[in-house]
């Protein structure tokens with residue numbers, strides 16, 4: 491059987507460039523651009539919101555959900571969970587999860603801020619009735635490269651770091667070619683607003699704004715041309731659960 495080609499597009503909805511900034515241009519200006527663009531391309535994505543973003547912009551989350559996108563959770567105030575003690579970290583997850591369920595009802599997936607999730611917190615995700623976690627990165631220990639069952643959860647690791655999607659197309663095209671046949675991309679709404687380079691790293695400001703959107707379009711066209719099915723992270727996790735139970 492031919493190997494399935496699946497791609498997930500995900501966006502972490504948070505304040506701008508945490509912890510460098512505390513503004514919300516990404517949600518106010520970047521997110522509508524992404525949403526309009528996905529609609530034109532007829533692609534559904536997963537949006538991991540912080541609890542804070544959900545409290546500030548519940549209508550944006552509901553609108554996304556009502557138009558068929560998935561809403562997940564990305565911490566409460568984008569706090570690094572690995573810097574908190576276990577109980578505080580779990581309470582933070584629970585608090586953000588409760589807000590998300592109040593706003594949109596159904597929430598199945600979690601992604602830790604900065605992709606930093608101590609593995610002991612997987613139990614907390616189970617207790618909060620999550621179906622999957624998407625906090626591990628294929629390029630960081632323990633190097634889980636494809637969706638994997640861990641207890642009752644599915645781990646849906648991200649495949650590459652977000653700034654890859656803002657590299658000049660000829661360079662990133664070579665990278666996409668060598669990624670696994672099931673891949674999870676992520677970026678942030680603030681990357682689709684113009685980020686000025688003010689004392690921050692070049693990889694943060696490079697090709698932000700309209701250039702980022704043009705590059706996202708190239709990626710979606712590349713995925714279509716190479717017969718990738720674009721699923722939400724929850725659809726991918728469910729597919730794995732169906733195949734392993």
Ligand SMILES: [Zn+2]
Nearest residue numbers: 502504603604
């Ligand atoms: Zn984040």
